[in-house]
Amino acid sequence: MNSEPTTKLVASTDVLIVGAGIIGLAHAALAQQAGLSVTVIERDHRAVGASIRNFGHACITAQHGETYEMAQAGRKHWLDFAAKAGFWAIESGALVVATTETELQLLREFSTSRPEGQVMVLNAEEVRAKLGREHTEGLHGGAFLADDLRVDPRTTVGILAGWLHRQDDAAVHFNTTALGFGAGTERKARVETSRGAFEASHVFICVGHDVDQLFPSMAAEHRITRCALQMVSASAPESTTIVPAVLTATSMLRYDAFTHMPSAPALRAEVEAAHPDLLEIGANVMFTQRPDGTLLLGDSHSYDLTQAPFLTEATTGKLLQATAKVLDIDSFAIAERWQGIYASSEVAPVLVRDIAESITLVSVTSGIGMTISFGLAEANLTALTVPRSSATR
Ligand SMILES: Cc1cc2nc3c(=O)[nH]c(=O)nc-3n(C[C@H](O)[C@H](O)[C@H](O)COP(=O)(O)OP(=O)(O)OC[C@H]3O[C@@H](n4cnc5c(N)ncnc54)[C@H](O)[C@@H]3O)c2cc1C
Incomplete structure (x- = not known):
């Protein structure tokens, strides 16, 4: 139990964000850009959640429907804030590698379903x-998805949080845990934390997969579970530079834009027959390259309300074997292995719910939080009518 008093009012701003992962920071950055005063609170001394453990791939082109709209809407904000805050971002595109005629046929169908130039079908030599x-x-053969972006997941949220904190009308408080939510003074919302109380005209709670720790009934109602992924970093073969994010057949089974294509059932049957080992671990065999040349390789998917922390070597082995085939190498010099966790729900890819007056819970409940972060934040902020106040921080 927290022993520090929780009654002291630490700050009162237009907007308060709980969680300094990419979802919280995208809301904070766009609110600050709109002229609102902003406070972010984060329970850790620096954010180490899903937002630093991923591929850094804004997988825009492979989204479908509402998430495609959000992904496209967020694209310009990624590039704008990279320039403003100084984090690495690149208009890399993505490469989908096809190793069979069925895979290539699906990519042809995808190409004709999109505006010209967005999905370019490639021959084997171009791949x-x-x-x-x-x-x-x-x-x-394969396809090049021109609109996709990449950022460096290890550094992006840290740099964005640091930049926000240096702005006159924004502050980021680390090592500050949100404990309770309620009504404050002058119709503001109030958040009790491990370091006192914060008030704001509007609060966004962006705690990733930990929705159940604060709102267990709502998490159960939205059927939120934890998806755990195994990842590896390794040196690139002979200092190779691979600009686009690289996706494969197993990626085509996971992203909605591909699964809506006529050849999707045939592709699933083909992968089921040829690579049951990959389907068994929920593989999305893909990789990206960090600015220092390191490859981020993954990933597997397993679902549970609470995840065991242990990495299964056989799972990593299957992923590495499949990736080595794509790169036509024998093995990797592995540098790191880790587990990432994100919120997952079969109900919807995103949960946005007003839990009380002026308090909104936001969780991306599918593995696309980097892709849609800024578009989702833009939509949530557009829906707000927050009166500008004189802030105290
Ligand atoms: C291995 C892996 C690969 C992925 N690859 C991609 C990809 O390439 N592209 C893509 O679009 N998406 C990808 N994703 C998904 C993406 O990373 C997530 O959807 C996204 O990072 C979620 O962001 P978030 O801010 O909601 O969560 P987090 O980054 O987990 O941030 C939530 C923050 O809230 C804080 N917090 C929790 N409770 C409290 C509290 N009570 N008080 C204060 N702070 C609190 C936590 O400490 C944490 O820092 C991947 C995910 C994983 C795990």
């Missing part, structure tokens, strides 16, 4: 060149 491989053996 080889983008991967920096020597031979085309095993490659059937």
